[in-house]
Amino acid sequence: MKKRRIPIAPYIFIAPAILIFLFFIFVPAIDGFLQSIFTRGIIVRQDIPSLRSKFVGFLNYQKLILDPRFLIAFGKTILFTLIAVPSILIVSLSLALILQEKIFGIGVARAMVYWPAMISPIIIGIAWRWILGYETGILNYFLTLFRLDKLPWLIDSYLAFISVIVVSTWAQIGFFMVIFIGGLNAIPETYYEAAKIDGASNWRQFLSITLPLLKPTTLLVFVLSTINSFKVYQFVVVLTSGGPGRSTTFLVQNIYEEAFTKPMSVGYASAQSVVFFFVMLLLSLIQFKLAKEESL
Amino acid sequence: MKRKENYIVLKYFIVILVSITFFFPMLWVVISAFKGESELFLNPPKILPVHITFENFISGLKFGNFTKYFINSTYVTIISTIITVIISTMAGYGFAKFKFPGRDILFMGIMATLMISLEIIMIPMFLTLKRYGLINTFIGIIIPPAATPTGIFLLRQHMFSIPDEVLEAAKIDGANEYQMFTWLIVPLSLPAISTLAIFSFVWRWNDYLWPFLVINDDNKRTVPLALANFVGQYAVRWGDLLAMTTLSIIPTLIIFLIFQKYFIKGISITGLTG
Numbered sequence: 164m165k166k167r168r169i170p171i172a173p174y175i176f177i178a179p180a181i182l183i184f185l186f187f188i189f190v191p192a193i194d195g196f197l198q199s200i201f202t203r204g205i206i207v208r209q210d211i212p213s214l215r216s217k218f219v220g221f222l223n224y225q226k227l228i229l230d231p232r233f234l235i236a237f238g239k240t241i242l243f244t245l246i247a248v249p250s251i252l253i254v255s256l257s258l259a260l261i262l263q264e265k266i267f268g269i270g271v272a273r274a275m276v277y278w279p280a281m282i283s284p285i286i287i288g289i290a291w292r293w294i295l296g297y298e299t300g301i302l303n304y305f306l307t308l309f310r311l312d313k314l315p316w317l318i319d320s321y322l323a324f325i326s327v328i329v330v331s332t333w334a335q336i337g338f339f340m341v342i343f344i345g346g347l348n349a350i351p352e353t354y355y356e357a358a359k360i361d362g363a364s365n366w367r368q369f370l371s372i373t374l375p376l377l378k379p380t381t382l383l384v385f386v387l388s389t390i391n392s393f394k395v396y397q398f399v400v401v402l403t404s405g406g407p408g409r410s411t412t413f414l415v416q417n418i419y420e421e422a423f424t425k426p427m428s429v430g431y432a433s434a435q436s437v438v439f440f441f442v443m444l445l446l447s448l449i450q451f452k453l454a455k456e457e458s459l
Numbered sequence: 460m461k462r463k464e465n466y467i468v469l470k471y472f473i474v475i476l477v478s479i480t481f482f483f484p485m486l487w488v489v490i491s492a493f494k495g496e497s498e499l500f501l502n503p504p505k506i507l508p509v510h511i512t513f514e515n516f517i518s519g520l521k522f523g524n525f526t527k528y529f530i531n532s533t534y535v536t537i538i539s540t541i542i543t544v545i546i547s548t549m550a551g552y553g554f555a556k557f558k559f560p561g562r563d564i565l566f567m568g569i570m571a572t573l574m575i576s577l578e579i580i581m582i583p584m585f586l587t588l589k590r591y592g593l594i595n596t597f598i599g600i601i602i603p604p605a606a607t608p609t610g611i612f613l614l615r616q617h618m619f620s621i622p623d624e625v626l627e628a629a630k631i632d633g634a635n636e637y638q639m640f641t642w643l644i645v646p647l648s649l650p651a652i653s654t655l656a657i658f659s660f661v662w663r664w665n666d667y668l669w670p671f672l673v674i675n676d677d678n679k680r681t682v683p684l685a686l687a688n689f690v691g692q693y694a695v696r697w698g699d700l701l702a703m704t705t706l707s708i709i710p711t712l713i714i715f716l717i718f719q720k721y722f723i724k725g726i727s728i729t730g731l732t733g
Contacts, residue, residue, distance in 0.1 A: 169560060172636035176553030179546045180606045181565065187587070187603035188572045188580070195583035205586075261473055272478040274719055279485065281715050282708060283665035285683040289690060289704050290488045293697065299500045301487055307503070333481065394578045397667050401690050415578045422582045432582050440579050447574045 195440075198433040199223055204426055216430070223434035233435060235409065236417035243328060243413060244392040250332045251339055251388045252381065258336060259343030260373075273344075277337035284334070288401025291330045292317065295402075320410035323403050327411050330402060331395060339384045346380030347373070386450040393442060414439055485708070492516070492701040499697055515702035523696075525703050527678060528685040531597075532707075535670075535681055536663040539601040543659045544652055546606050551614025551651075552644050556626065566615075573608045577668050585672055599673040600681070604666070610655045617651035618644065657718050661711050682707045 200223065203216035227233055262273050279287065294302050295316035303313040316326050350373065358368045396415035399405060405412035412420075418439065422432035491499060492515055494508040519525050554566050577584065584603070585594075593599035621644065629639050645652070667683040674680055680688065686707065689700050 170557060173553040173557035173559045173562070176549045176557075176636075176640070177565065180550035180569065180611060183546070183602065183606035184569060184572060186591075187584070187606075188575055191580045191583040191587040192575055194587060195580050198583060198586070205589075258477060261477055264470060264474070266467075266470065266474070269474065270719075272474050274715070275478040275482040278712075278715065279481065281661055281665075281711050282485065283667060283683045285667050285687045286488075286665075286704050286708060289686060289700060290484050292690070293491065293701065294484055294487060299502055299504060301504060304504055333484070336481070394576060396578060401687055404691070415581070419581060422585075429582060429586070436579055436582055440575070443574055443576075443579060 195433050195436055198430050199437050201430040202427055203430045205423070205429055219430070223431045224438075226431060227434055227438065232409075232421075233417060236412050236414050237438075239324075239410075239412065240393060240395065240414040243324075243331075243395060244389055247328050247331055247392045247395075248385065248388050250328065251335055252384060254332060255336050255339035255384065256343050256377075256381070258340045259347055260369075262340065263344050263347050273341075277341060279334050280337035282334075284397035285401050287330060287334045288398035291326070291333075291398075292402050295326055317403055318407060320407050323407060323411050327395070327399055327403065330398060331392070334398065335388065335391060339388060342384055343377070343380060346377050350376045382453045383450075386446060386453065390443060390446050390450075393439075393446070488701055489705050489708075492698075492705040494698075496698055499701075515698040516706065519699035519703040519706075523685075523689070523699050523703065524677070525682070525685065525706075528680050528682045529706070531679060532664060532682040535597055535600055536660055538597075539605055539663050540656055540659040542601065542605040543607060543610055544656050547610035547614045547655055548645060548648060548652060549640070550606075550611045551618050551648070552640055554611070555615045555618035556621075556623075556644075569608050569611060577604075577672075581668075581672060588673060593673065595674060595676045595679060597679065600666075600669045604663075604669055607659075610659065613655055614648060614651050617648055621647050653718075654721050657714060657721055660714060664711055 200218065200220055201216045202219050202223070204214060206214055207216045208214040209216075258276060262269060262276065294300055297303060297313060297315050297318060300316070302316065306313060314322060316322050354372050354376075355368055358372060363371070394415060395413050396419075399411055399413065399416065403411045405416050414435075418432050418435045421428050421435065490507065493511045493513070495510060495512045495514060498505065498508060498510070550569075554562060588594055588599050588603070593602075625643060625647075626639055629643055634642070665683060666681070667687065670681045670684040671687070674684060682703070686700070686704060689695070689703070
């Protein structure tokens, strides 16, 4: 009876979602590619010579390769990722191991560690700016308690970079810890019982049971935290505003500043976004491939 | 026997040490918010306030215009959560319970947008919103992020678990697709709907990047945007800032305390990120 007739109902149900994706992701995404081959500012008016948009082909991309501001911001983002991702992996796995114990009150402990993951990046920036202040910051006070010198956490460019890494790790740990706890709980208890009968030490059990069986979870955490690290921007705005100097200015902030604070740079900023997009695409493809291999 | 006891004590010691270390930064903000100006910058500082005062809260809400920002944030968060839930539930139903040409391609397409986060398309997004006339409007912060791939995925997965026989039975009783949606699908999807609503509330309440891109009129700022702006000023008024920060974490804290299990579960099932 109803064979071969195309139903209308499902299209009506998915229409609102599809329309939003079309107008607010698809259109801007295509637009981003297009703008990257033009020179233009925020406002384009063809009747005013200084506000015209001009087709320049791949000139914006050529400019990229030689632009120290972009290259340094890009390099810093990579360096940040190279340090932040292993820190996140190690700390969140360790915390998961510590907090997976089924002892009284463990739920409270988990909640306390997880909570920062539920807080706005802006608030994370504010909290740490307050803690890391030079004169009256509580961390420097703790240092003086141990008879150590106060450190210029957000004033010195190396320390500021380290601070950004620490804060970023702190903010994400709870989230990844929960993922790791999920992975740990999925490992059958019988494996450990068998290992105990064979007389394997705790460390031995960790190396030969926990780590190998945790590989899918670890890969997931690895890729997600890499993607997050490449997008680092929001809490940094409040914590250091990218400074001192440009020592904590990363890719996203650089793109934003390029487009909105310099004349006729929207096309150039779009070219930077396109490069950024391909980095993220590559990371996502890796994630997809890993996920597929795991399910085989 | 003795050794085992020591082991347990050590375990507790580590667990307590770790959780306090991670919890302290936010706790310190809250404690500091109740200190007066002179105590805030006391050197060396006292951990607990000597005189608990609410003056920071009062002056932040009164002079800092924060009452307005809290109203804005509440409005935006509630409306966009409702819209997100409606859109995702509808789309989840469409994708889970129908066969139609283009279904898999469209679904894959939606999932692929997970790769394109706002950070990547910030610039063209701004130009697009400007073209549509949505800059400085609440619609501009509410509608574009309302359709989330994560939400649609969550609802679709849940609806797979609703047996087709239930729908068949309703069909025999004469219900059409729309009646089935309202009277069967929505009530049966309430667990997934509440999970999404909770997550959406937190995402929207905490969101900075969308309002940052869309809003520059002071009267339309949301709380995170206003807080960030507060820090950007030449001399940071720490007392007010810390008090308003403390106020702004209350809604998500309450939600977290009530629905803690949803968060832990939601993350381990789908890796919900935002």
